[in-house]
Amino acid sequence: MKKLLITLSFILGATPILAENVDITGTVQSRCTVNMDTPGAYGNPNAFTLTTLPSSSGQEPIVRFDVTLANAYHAQVSYPTAFTSSPSLSDTVAWTGTVAVAQMSSSDQSGYQAASTTSGSMRQYALAHAGTLWVKATSIAVYGGGQAKAFPGGSYKSVVLASCVAQ
Amino acid sequence: MTPTYPTWKMSVVQGVKKTTMELWNSRKDVGYYEVGVFDESWEPIPFVTAYRIIKIDYLSKVKFDIYIRTQDIVEARYICSLSKLRSNDESKTLLATRICSKFK
Numbered sequence: 509m510k511k512l513l514i515t516l517s518f519i520l521g522a523t524p525i526l527a528e529n530v531d532i533t534g535t536v537q538s539r540c541t542v543n544m545d546t547p548g549a550y551g552n553p554n555a556f557t558l559t560t561l562p563s564s565s566g567q568e569p570i571v572r573f574d575v576t577l578a579n580a581y582h583a584q585v586s587y588p589t590a591f592t593s594s595p596s597l598s599d600t601v602a603w604t605g606t607v608a609v610a611q612m613s614s615s616d617q618s619g620y621q622a623a624s625t626t627s628g629s630m631r632q633y634a635l636a637h638a639g640t641l642w643v644k645a646t647s648i649a650v651y652g653g654g655q656a657k658a659f660p661g662g663s664y665k666s667v668v669l670a671s672c673v674a675q
Numbered sequence: 676m677t678p679t680y681p682t683w684k685m686s687v688v689q690g691v692k693k694t695t696m697e698l699w700n701s702r703k704d705v706g707y708y709e710v711g712v713f714d715e716s717w718e719p720i721p722f723v724t725a726y727r728i729i730k731i732d733y734l735s736k737v738k739f740d741i742y743i744r745t746q747d748i749v750e751a752r753y754i755c756s757l758s759k760l761r762s763n764d765e766s767k768t769l770l771a772t773r774i775c776s777k778f779k
Contacts, residue, residue, distance in 0.1 A: 540774065541701045548768030560768060569768045588768060592760075647768055667760065667771045673753065674680060674777035 539577045540635075540672040545642055546570040548668065550649075555658035559648045570610050571670040573641045579634075582673045586630040587645045588666030595662035600653040607631035611642040634675070643670070679776045683748055693742045698756055700731045702772065707731070707759040712743065713775075714750045721747065728759060752778055 548569030550558040560566040573583045587605025591597075607630075609621045616637040624633045635641065645668045651659045683692040698708055708729050712722040723742040731737050743751055755775040 542772040542774065543702055544704070544770040547770070550768070569770060571770060571772075584773075592769070645768070665769060667769045669771045669773060671755070671773035671775060673755075673773075673775040 539575065540581045541574045542583075542670045542672050543572045543574075544569070545572040546644075548645070548647070550647075550664060552659075556651045556656045557648065558651075558659065558664060560646055561648070568610075568644045568646055569668050570642050570644045571668065573635065573643065573670075573672060575635045575641070575672075576638050578638045579636050580675055581635045582671075582675055583633040583635055583641060583643065584630050584669075584671040584673060585633075585643045585645055586628075586669040588647050588649075588668060589629050590666065591649070592665050592667050594664045595660040597651070597660065599651060599655070599657050602650045602653070603629075604648045604650075605629060606646045608644055608646075609633075609641065610644040613639040613641070617641060630669075680779055681754060681776050682778070683743070686742055688742070690745050691742050692745055692748060693740050694754070695738060695740050696754060696776065697736055697738050698729060698731055699736045700733055702758060703733045705758040705760070705772075706733075708756040709759055710739070710741065711755050711757065712741065712751050713753045713755060715752045717753070720751045722751075729756075754778075 546567065546569060548560045549567040550560060551564040551566030552558055553564035560568045562568065571585055575581055585607045587607055589603045612618065614637060617639060620633045620641065624631050647666060651657050681694045681696060683694050686693040708731060710724055710727055710729065712720040714720055724739055729737055729739065741754060753775045755773050758772045760769045760771060
């Protein structure tokens, strides 16, 4: 018995300890993300108007807010008030627009539009519930300072600004 | 950037404080973000960082420090990252996204 124990202790002592490092990985994603759901496009219903309204062959841009923490963030969306690139324009452009909730992931969010506030072209939503919110922005640009002048031919771009701001 | 509530900490320079932020890119169509510091009225506040425009790959994150004069700390309310957009030839509306952390 004693010999067996001694032999066993030698065998165990000679056996390498097989240890393996097991990594634990994790990614912390943002609790509020903002992404483009639908890109916007201008329609040109007449020579002096550019609009994203679908009835004028435009497409309203839709922004998606994903929030995993309630009562922590404000969503702010602003419709454009200038072109970021365009042909040279010698006359003024009159800008109008709207921002509205397009879709929501939960009926809890149904009061967002009524409770929203505006400041100039920006509309702010208090994100009181976790979930996804889709917000659409409509943009209308009329050229010529009321004189109905035709937009020069070329490419026109504008920017919708969508923000997620800590409350 | 994850909207959070950062705090200012001591830096190695007298009269200057710093905070460390982390930027996370969740937009496949965006590769650059611009960092800004603003007051309550969204007016810009002077600050220093290694790069104001930061290149960051999709689903990657970058840590960076922001330095500000101690005298401006009372005014500084938001640190924001604003997506930078690439130009192309289509007539359309683009989306600029901004994520803002707030000093309480």
